[in-house]
Amino acid sequence: MTDGSDTKAQTAARPVRDRLMDAAEECLRTKGIRATTVSEVAELAGVSRGWLYRHFPDKAALLGAAIVRLNDAYWGEAHAVLAEIDNLPAQIAEGIRLGRSAYDSPGALVMKLRLDEPEEFAACAGAGVQGLIPDLTAFWERYLAAARDRGEIAVEDLPQATEWVARTLLSLATVPGEHVDVDDRAALLKFLDRYVMPALRA
Known part of the structure; x- marks a missing residue:
């Protein structure tokens, strides 16, 4: 054979x-x-x-099942990677890298589909995976809680702070800018240390 x-x-x-x-x-x-x-x-x-x-x-049920499977695979993959990192800025930087690996990561494909074809995505994905910000917020809450326990950050309203981090991460991963190269890990960490971390320590 x-x-x-x-x-x-x-x-x-x-x-x-x-x-x-x-x-x-x-x-x-x-x-x-x-x-x-x-x-x-x-x-x-x-x-x-x-x-x-x-x-x-129908097509919506088929693609919806595929999207749910991609989504589940991404969260498991991402948690496994971030569990090996012990500080929040490095975890956020790695989360952005995962979000930008458009062809290697199942979650990056889900994010791309959500952003490029939002109506079609909503029709296929169903209520369980339509909300990108709520999904990202739920994902990141454990990492902000651990950072608070380590004394890295000091936030009073953890869910609200986590949503802000989720929105920031989504913007950095998907919207090009002029003053930070998010594919340059050192530059990204410097940016996070200068602007994101002080807000979480306030």
Whole structure:
């Protein structure tokens, strides 16, 4: 058996639902939500459209399931990375790096889809993952709480401070600026130490 046929056999052995979501993720990565079709996903997964509809009633349900899986993968991946870092500025810098790795990180793809196709994303994602700021706020709260316990920051209203950090991080990760190169880790840490951390220590 050739390597190609080995790969095909391994793919065929996976549950159909997983193959469909794998194919949906690949289409989302290369085409986005609007341009992805059910026929393309079915063909890529190696099943008929009729078989796809046995698992997902429509395109929104299919892509929504893929988006939820991407979202879950991102939060797990990001927590594993940030748990190894013991100070808040470095954690925020790493969070920005993860958010900017558009093709390597599942969460970066979710963020890109949310920003590029917000209406389509909302229609597919469902109420559970529509709110990017609430998701980011919930994600970062444990890190701000730990920083407060270490004495790095002093905030009275932790949820409000965490939302501010989430909004700041989203802006730095997605909106280009003229005075800080967020891909330069040293420059980014200097920026965070100068402007973000003093606000959290006040």
